Amino acid sequence: MKKDKKPDNVVFNPETQKYDAAIKPYGTSVGAPKISSTDNVSWKNRSITKINHKVEAKYLELQAEYKKMMEEFQYNKLIFDAKFTFEPIVGETYHLYKRDNGETFLSIIAPEQCNFNTLGSFYLNVDQTWEKV
Numbered sequence: 001m002k003k004d005k006k007p008d009n010v011v012f013n014p015e016t017q018k019y020d021a022a023i024k025p026y027g028t029s030v031g032a033p034k035i036s037s038t039d040n041v042s043w044k045n046r047s048i049t050k051i052n053h054k055v056e057a058k059y060l061e062l063q064a065e066y067k068k069m070m071e072e073f074q075y076n077k078l079i080f081d082a083k084f085t086f087e088p089i090v091g092e093t094y095h096l097y098k099r100d101n102g103e104t105f106l107s108i109i110a111p112e113q114c115n116f117n118t119l120g121s122f123y124l125n126v127d128q129t130w131e132k133v
Contacts (some may be wrong), residue, residue, distance in 0.1 A: 070130065079122060079130045082106045088124050093133055095121045 006012045011021035011028045013055035021028040026035060035087035079096060088094055098104050104119065111118040121133040 073132070075120075075132055076103065076130050077120065078119070079106060090124050090126055090128070093121055093123050 006099060009030070011019060011024065013020045027033055030126055082093075082096060084106040086108075088106070092108075094106050095099075096104060096106055096119040097114075098119055099117070107114075107116075111121070122130040123133050125131055
């Protein structure tokens with residue numbers, strides 16, 4: 001036996017055996033409003049602009065942090081390659097000088113108290129890294 005086939009314009013649910021056009025979330029008659037997708041191009045463009053600004057800001061932040069880290073590395077390398085015959089104390093400021101022969105040395109003597117070629121003054125942090133003063 002063949003079941004009764006309803007016409008296409010009739011909304012009938014074969015599982016519940018009921019007409020359920022009124023409870024559908026979309027229009028079911030020819031006179032129903034047109035179903036169209038929303039235009040989200042402007043939303044996408046705003047979102048793309050926002051994410052581009054966010055990524056660029058993060059990139060510049062990381063680039064500045066990298067530059068700072070490399071500068072700190074160069075200072076530490078310069079000091080650890082310098083000659084000094086004492087053990088530096090954490091929390092103290094020391095001064096880096098360059099001799100005429102190109103050799104660098106670390107001293108406790110301030111630049112105002114001597115006539116050496118000064119490269120800079122450095123502070124020894126708790127984590128044993130040098131910070132330019």
